[in-house]
Amino acid sequence: MLTKKLPPLQSFLVQVSRRASHVARQQYDVIVVGGGHAGTEAAAAAARVGAQTLLVSQKIHTIGALSCNPSLGGVGKGQLVKEIDALDGVCGRAGDWAGIHFSILNRSKGPAVWGPRAQLDRQRYREFIQSELLSTPRLTVLEGSVEELLVTEPNPEEPGQHRVTGIRLANESHPISASSVILTTGTFLSGSLFMGQTTSPGGRIGDAPSSAGLSHTLRERLGLRTGRLRTGTPPRIVKDSVDLSLAQLHPPDSHSTPFSFLNTHTRCKPEEQLPCYLTYTTPGVERVVKESLHLNCHIQQDTKGPRYCPSIESRVLRFPGRSHRVWLEPEGMTSDLLYPQGLSMTMPPDVQLRLIREIPAMHRAEIHTPGTLPDIYVCLQLTDLTVKFYLNASYFLGRWWFPGYGVQYDFVCPTQLSPALQVKSTQGLFLAGQINGTTGYEEAAAQGLWAGVNAARWALSMPAVALSRTESYIGVLIDDLVSRGVTEPYRMFTSRAEFRTTLRPDNADLRLTLKGFEEVGCVSSFRYQKAVRVRDSLQDALAALQSLALSPSIWRKKMPDIPMSETKNNVPTGMDILQYNDVSFETMASAFPECLSPYMEFSQRLKIEAVYRPHSEQQRKEIERIQREENMSLPQDIDYLSLPVSLSQEVREILDRVRPSTLGAATRLQGITPAAVVHLLNYVRHTGQKERRPHRYRTDQREDEEPRARNTSLPR
């Protein structure tokens, strides 16, 4: 994968269509709106599943741009990247291509919580994503603004049930029709920018027909509930103006570990990697924040802020008197900029400069002033609106700056989505990414991939597929979103996963690649074959280890260094011995070369497997129980308020509000009693026996072919 030569960027720009009339067809299976992390994964996944897919982006330059931090992965997020890759997604391989500083976080804390992470070269990442999309069969890229989302009127028999029919672009008269539409428009919904006392509420600067039209459809016509969230980005610092000798050097790992299961090495040679730097805030930083509070309306307007600290302002206000970490991260191989992770701020630009200069290493630092306009488009993967605002702000300041700023935006409450990320009240409409209230590239990409898979399956009349929280972090992410909703930007932590010791980064391929090929259809057969080989070899190796059952004295003779405890087990097996802290598979293989040497390439995975296996066995029963619960679907059209079963009013209201899609999700709701669950189950079971009403929206031929495929009321 890494050996291929990327086509020059220019060819991508030429090959994408800039006018809808140039698009070969006026009908697609799936249309993806937005070219960020969610949009690109969604488009690629839909095309892999087999759908004719159209990706519409306002600015083709910005497809695959890293709008905020130049890094991928981390603790929890790295697990997501591994899983996306296991499902044949793009971002893992893009990370291997663009990474310039690889490290495994949490190296000393156990393989289950290792966090693969990389600093990225923005340019290379964008190149890779664009080239990847270009070479994906069945995928067309189009530059344009979506003016309207086309939906049917609600069926009179089923009030509130709409169906997507396509989109209409600005300045085009002909609509483009599609069975599924995926919206991955990030912070566009009523987004407004904050810097100092300046704000630009949506719609006031210039006209933004696209976002206004979409917002209107989502809120007014489809009646979706929204909430408001905020995010921010730090100013970019000119590298040469920073005194790096005053900062702590953080070198990358000496062996760069790739994200992708397909790659054995990264594009960037280990010795060519760039370091990161660590500095700390000083009391001076706190002083500047406090002095400038009256100039900072983003912070003043903080109503129901998140529990964590998204900006330097909230850090020093909530944890005063401490010093906080500031990471200085490279932006690219040839970039002369540093990204100060931890210094997201929204004060006026002159105060921002004062603030960063309070940090010793940055006492003479300059905020980046981009020389030419296109760079801004590249860096700011935002809407027209925000770019215009930025231009206005820069104009008033008299020069091109890249200061930090805050964004407030609306998100669609994700409890209105099904586990397939489809809007429950609108068939064929899928949402993914920041629009669902998440933060982070990896979270967006994971949702994009899963929405893409299901949008394609919907369009191709295949039943929806779900990922369980027992088998993947993606499942945890989606289940948390659709069954609990969000009150602050949702970010993945390993502590959210109940079965963390099973959902490890090392085994993501075994958990997902096989299923991705056999059940989901989003994995290429090349990757599948590879995963099958890995699975079989691991099974053989584990069987070989298990059959190495020897008495302690023989073990001691063969491997004199191991601390054998006499009492523990009469005849310890190779698996038992490999669990020991200071026994590696390599040493074991050298003692038993005849049966273990064929598996040397999996030595690390085998060691991890041996350590975690006893715990996985313990968890298996609990996992099976949850999976059974998740397989029992609840019909989405139950009228809980008038259901003729014995349920308390309180329980009815909870069920009516959340509309859990499975009985498993229902049990996890606060306030649902076991008795309520039994009554509900009895009801479902009885109605399931009777003939359920025929399928509702029979408008085209394909749906007739699989009448039961989308009827979610029955367990499969």
Place this chain on the structure above:
Amino acid sequence: MLPSVYHGVWRAAVHTLRTRGTPPCRLLSTAPLADAETIFALSSGHGRCGVAVVRTSGPASATALKHMAGLTRNLPPPRTALLRSITHPQSKEVLDRGLVLWFPAPHSFTGEDCVEFHIHGGPAVITAVLQALGSVAGMRPADAGEFTRRAFQAGKLGLTEVEGLGDLIHAETEAQRRQALRQMSGELGRLYQDWSHRLKRCLAHVEAFIDFSEDELIEDGVLNQVDSSVCDLQAEMERHLKDERRGERLRSGVQVVIAGATNAGKSSLLNTLCQRPAAIVSPIAGTTRDVVETALDIGGFPILLSDTAGLRDSPDLVEREGVRRARERVEQADLTLVVVDCAHLSSDAQQAAAFIQGHLTSVLPTQEQPESVFPTDRFLLVLNKSDLLPEEQKQKLDRELRCVSGLPPVCLISCHTNEGLQDFLTVLHSSVKTLCGDPLSGAPTLTQARHRAHLQQCFAALAQYQRYRDMDMALAAEGVRLALTSLGRITGRVGAEEILDIIFKDFCIGK
């Protein structure tokens, strides 16, 4: 709500759906979904009784039977009573001499291997046998309704019985909730809550160390603090588990609480019932300010009678606390005697009934019965001071109130003249008798056994933290998670969000 309660429901649910469209009877009598866990519980009622029945269900039943009935080789013939000495499986101490019965699968109530121990009915014997069963590997105390659910799962129950399952679970979890409340408000409850609180912080700090220490400034000392906390907790739990008295003697018996407005004659009723001036009686409203407890024997059943402060809004701090305690007692009670001064009742029966209805609602605990159905079996209405009414009105009231539906049983008495007292005692006796038939009411031994099992799991899980502390933080954290889950079965479930709350409060975590 105990999370484990759900498990059984779900297993039952799975089975129901799998057998959809076919009669659910005896389809899966071999129970392929059978639990590896074996459950046990006291199946007979509480109260003074000659014989108590303890039942087990699950694969370890046979082992338990062999170990405890001294059967080294063969199991007894199925469904045949056998007189044996019942011994503790580890200490070999003889606990009792009684009958044992062996019901191999599938011909048993639950369709699994079952054993019944018929032992003597004293609380000491029951406790000893339950604890002995708990020490057998793979055995744990049954959750509410779990025997019934397993029977359901094995297709041993018909459709109508299945319909009633939800109500049964509700009733049983409700009884458990009352029981837990009772214990949680005491010393023991405070101890468990304190442990839970400390464990939560430990887990939050371990999770913060795992999720954030690479990017954020998490102080190096965090784990050391967790280490010492875990050590302390282990030591405290070990001491607690060894201490046979377990810190507090649980109150045994059916909990009966006297409640009502001030000056209705509640303390007089207590004194009348226990035939001694246990509580101060005066014509001044608000005389009783604290809970006055006295143990009684009603028709052979042990009851614990509590007199409480009259319910009213008072500016007096002491009285307000008294009223709060009174409400707490009503919430934990198995049976509440609502005392009403009948001089306050209108001579019109309709109006009187409405007054009583309103009065009852004010006595009811706030979070009672979502369906707003009045739980008549948990209340008795006592109309006191009947001597102040003219004879004619008395009879009319008595007659007409009996006809009003939705009211609990009504007794018209006078604590002054003892008029109507015999009738009242008969009604009280039958209510207590009904309650004692329910093995969950007033049976602290069962909850004790359950708590003990969960505490032992918690203790063992903390050892996992110690074992992996320097090898693998993920596995060490798993130990703390398990410990908190086990303790949470007593003190209430702890979700991931609660842990994140603590993390974000204690540490500065960025975007």
